[in-house]
Amino acid sequence: MHHTAILFLEFGAVLLGLGVLGALALRAGISPIPLYLIAGLAFGTGGVLPLATSEEFISVGAELGVVLLLLTLGLEYNADELVTSLKSNARAGIVDLVLNAAPGAICALLLGWGPVAAVAMAGVTYATSSGITAKVLTDLGWIGNRETPTVLSLLVFEDLTMAVYLPVLTAMLAGLSLVSGAITVAIALATVSVVLLVALKFGRYIEAFVSSPNSEVLLLKVVGLALLVAGLAQQLQVSAAVGAFLVGIALSGQLAHDAQALLAPLRDLFAAVFFVFFGLQTDPTKILPVAGLAAALAVVSMLTKLATGIYAARRAGIAKAGQARAGIALIPRGEFNIVIAGLAVAAGAHPDLGPLAAAYVLILAAFGPLAAKLVQPLFEAIAKRA
Amino acid sequence: MEVEQTALPGIGLRHDFTTQSGKRIGVVSHRIGRRDLVIYDREDPDRACEVVKLNDEEADALVELLGAPRIVQRLNQAHQEVEGLVSLQLPIPATSRYVDRPMGDARVRTRTSASIVAIVRSGQVFASPGPDFVFAAGDIVVVVGSADSTSEVADILAEG
Numbered sequence: 001m002h003h004t005a006i007l008f009l010e011f012g013a014v015l016l017g018l019g020v021l022g023a024l025a026l027r028a029g030i031s032p033i034p035l036y037l038i039a040g041l042a043f044g045t046g047g048v049l050p051l052a053t054s055e056e057f058i059s060v061g062a063e064l065g066v067v068l069l070l071l072t073l074g075l076e077y078n079a080d081e082l083v084t085s086l087k088s089n090a091r092a093g094i095v096d097l098v099l100n101a102a103p104g105a106i107c108a109l110l111l112g113w114g115p116v117a118a119v120a121m122a123g124v125t126y127a128t129s130s131g132i133t134a135k136v137l138t139d140l141g142w143i144g145n146r147e148t149p150t151v152l153s154l155l156v157f158e159d160l161t162m163a164v165y166l167p168v169l170t171a172m173l174a175g176l177s178l179v180s181g182a183i184t185v186a187i188a189l190a191t192v193s194v195v196l197l198v199a200l201k202f203g204r205y206i207e208a209f210v211s212s213p214n215s216e217v218l219l220l221k222v223v224g225l226a227l228l229v230a231g232l233a234q235q236l237q238v239s240a241a242v243g244a245f246l247v248g249i250a251l252s253g254q255l256a257h258d259a260q261a262l263l264a265p266l267r268d269l270f271a272a273v274f275f276v277f278f279g280l281q282t283d284p285t286k287i288l289p290v291a292g293l294a295a296a297l298a299v300v301s302m303l304t305k306l307a308t309g310i311y312a313a314r315r316a317g318i319a320k321a322g323q324a325r326a327g328i329a330l331i332p333r334g335e336f337n338i339v340i341a342g343l344a345v346a347a348g349a350h351p352d353l354g355p356l357a358a359a360y361v362l363i364l365a366a367f368g369p370l371a372a373k374l375v376q377p378l379f380e381a382i383a384k385r386a
Numbered sequence: 387m388e389v390e391q392t393a394l395p396g397i398g399l400r401h402d403f404t405t406q407s408g409k410r411i412g413v414v415s416h417r418i419g420r421r422d423l424v425i426y427d428r429e430d431p432d433r434a435c436e437v438v439k440l441n442d443e444e445a446d447a448l449v450e451l452l453g454a455p456r457i458v459q460r461l462n463q464a465h466q467e468v469e470g471l472v473s474l475q476l477p478i479p480a481t482s483r484y485v486d487r488p489m490g491d492a493r494v495r496t497r498t499s500a501s502i503v504a505i506v507r508s509g510q511v512f513a514s515p516g517p518d519f520v521f522a523a524g525d526i527v528v529v530v531g532s533a534d535s536t537s538e539v540a541d542i543l544a545e546g
Binding site: 076077081084085130134141142143144145146147148149152153155156257318319321322325 | 392393394395396397400402412414417418422424426430431432433434437
């Protein structure tokens, strides 16, 4: 068969399969991310239906997916919100970082995977999935709740932390020496600061350049700019993902909303490809041996997120039931954790890291939203008794 | 009354306040234009127990329903605040000599210095009527002026 024919057949079958899985997830009221990962596991090496031709194409699609995920994440927040959140929630944000990075890092160190894998695993357990959490808040009608601003500003803080963390991880994974590693990190930090400053002071010039009444022109300009900066960032060892995130932050206001709406379908397509690709790279036969470990890690980091939420909400003067809700809302892990694990796997980290991260995210992406739904009646009972 | 404003990063803004009866209510303004009307739980004051999602049109309708009576009230108060100014609603009796005659014939402004600002006819309001507006029996004439001048208008319109 012709090469293009096979490529289309395989890729089409994968996308169609994802569509069907997405519909199932929608009906069950859970995030489709765990199902996408499972689909990737089934198609990949050692899976039931290995893909022959389209894997290379999917890998490029996955890279695009990461850039688009981070670009749209950056578009959600404007520079003002980031700075305000940094000022007012620094303490809760640091508690979040320490409590939730610890389980992953300690786990990797206990397994003897070395410090680089420990930093990667710290990221895997640290970041809450802002996508899944936002969906949980909307679905359960928690947006208007008084603990919600606390949850949201923790998410903002985490995303900002990622802008610093990803370049550090990239430098460490590249095996740079201490000096050149330090230079890379310094470049990354300087870039992040400059972009924030530019976005705060001169955002309107960038917007004037990008904005267009024509949606086609706007789409091409935004994606083009994001890819260009992502490529530049990758070249500087700062990580393409951070570059795209910063472009997203620099754009704000009406322009950001328009761009977000335009990019959403594109992002959904390539992000799904990205999750499949991660599953493809992971050998499903290796998941079973680490399943117990992943479950234990999931339980521990559920408790640490719960503690984080309770701490942050109590500081904001929220009552007990609201504190618990804040903790529950922070439990889901998803896209970011897979992005981090993907970086580590691509750089040749310990072979068990990929399967462990996959199993871990499978559990928490699926269980997080369910936990929120199951626990809601319990809170009402607590609140009534108090 | 104090309205509290809270930023919701990535979503929009929330405004909320406690009513005199002790209920806390708020509005979440999403950046994409949607509005949520939220009512907080008495037992768990952090939780929105009722969320009403409103699109642009519905939000406008609600504003009109809640806002319009208040605007009328304020106008009435404004009238009272201007000292010496009286607003009267005077009926045109069927026996009045001005039935079926244009308003200009009554020469209300020249004779009394009060002004006819509107005519209400079977529920319909004709604001700022011109001198050629023809009176009908049963019209309600809204007059603004001093206490003396408006009562003079009442006498004129009742003339047989």
